[in-house]
Amino acid sequence: MTDFGIYYFSGTGNTKKCAEAFGLALKNKGETELFAIENGQEKFMPAKTILIGYPVHGFGAPQVVLDFAKTLPAGENLFFIFKTSGEPLRLNDDSSHSLRNILTKKGYRFGGEYHYVMPYNMIFRHTDEMASKMFLTAKERIQKDAEDIAEGKERKKKILLRAKMAYFINRIERPGVRFNGKLFRVKKKLCIHCDRCIKNCPVNNISYADGKFHFGSKCLLCARCSFLCPKDAIRIGLMDFLRVNGKYNFNADPQNAKIGKYCRRAYKRYFSE
Numbered sequence: 001m002t003d004f005g006i007y008y009f010s011g012t013g014n015t016k017k018c019a020e021a022f023g024l025a026l027k028n029k030g031e032t033e034l035f036a037i038e039n040g041q042e043k044f045m046p047a048k049t050i051l052i053g054y055p056v057h058g059f060g061a062p063q064v065v066l067d068f069a070k071t072l073p074a075g076e077n078l079f080f081i082f083k084t085s086g087e088p089l090r091l092n093d094d095s096s097h098s099l100r101n102i103l104t105k106k107g108y109r110f111g112g113e114y115h116y117v118m119p120y121n122m123i124f125r126h127t128d129e130m131a132s133k134m135f136l137t138a139k140e141r142i143q144k145d146a147e148d149i150a151e152g153k154e155r156k157k158k159i160l161l162r163a164k165m166a167y168f169i170n171r172i173e174r175p176g177v178r179f180n181g182k183l184f185r186v187k188k189k190l191c192i193h194c195d196r197c198i199k200n201c202p203v204n205n206i207s208y209a210d211g212k213f214h215f216g217s218k219c220l221l222c223a224r225c226s227f228l229c230p231k232d233a234i235r236i237g238l239m240d241f242l243r244v245n246g247k248y249n250f251n252a253d254p255q256n257a258k259i260g261k262y263c264r265r266a267y268k269r270y271f272s273e
């Protein structure tokens with residue numbers, strides 16, 4: 001049995017980067033395997049210690065991650081949760097309520113949860129310098145957090161009222177996500193038919209037939225299609241005004257990162273912790 005199983009969902013690569021950093025940090029501590037939760041193809045490989053990672057969506061975990069957790073067999077293994085989000089608000093910190101419940105009801109033992117701030121793939125674009133500083137900080141934290149996980153150190157937090165609030169906001173948002181997915185459109189004049197959106201959708205929700213793009217009802221609003229579109233040709237329904245397009249350059253100089261006015265105190269606290 002593998003020592004550490006790292007299961008993650010990542011829309012646009014941030015959580016994947018953190019999962020890989022965990023993979024590297026835990027490699028010397030025992031046998032470690034990474035699994036992407038995508039397309040329903042993931043197979044549960046039992047691991048002594050389970051790590052589940054996700055990007056915060058609307059102050060909660062994406063539905064695909066909760067669905068994955070529901071498929072796990074009952075067990076007594078220790079599990080840890082890590083999540084990435086664009087802003088260091090404590091509400092994001094508390095976004096694991098549902099996931100924790102699903103797993104503890106199956107008998108798994110909750111060890112702790114970790115939150116890493118990574119650049120927004122929705123809402124607004126951070127600078128590349130800030131993206132670089134965020135990832136550098138995440139890697140440093142992951143190195144330390146992995147030590148604790150390897151030692152089986154538990155870092156439990158009480159479930160606070162605000163976590164229940166986050167859970168509530170997320171519950172209302174969820175039905176809207178699938179509805180919104182049906183409103184996605186492709187700007188014909190911009191599209192170069194590279195098919196990147198079709199090939200990369202984690203739930204195979206996009207197809208092209210009879211000269212038209214079709215968006216099905218499985219959308220997770222992970223933003224991968226519009227984020228990766230080389231021509232920024234995808235419009236994401238009611239959320240379009242929050243669209244962020246194009247990969248970040250994580251090699252930019254983190255020394256030049258400037259914290260803006262938005263959530264200034266929270267970012268300062270996060271970077272100084």
Ligand SMILES: Cc1cc2nc3c(=O)[nH]c(=O)nc-3n(C[C@H](O)[C@H](O)[C@H](O)COP(=O)(O)O)c2cc1C
Nearest residue numbers: 010011012013014015055058059085086087120121
């Ligand atoms: C639909 C959606 C909702 C989001 N909601 C939040 C949020 O509530 N709080 C936040 O800080 N970031 C939010 N984000 C930003 C992502 O959590 C953040 O950019 C994350 O690192 C993306 O990870 P990924 O690249 O692994 O998908 C949201 C992104 C999307 C696509």
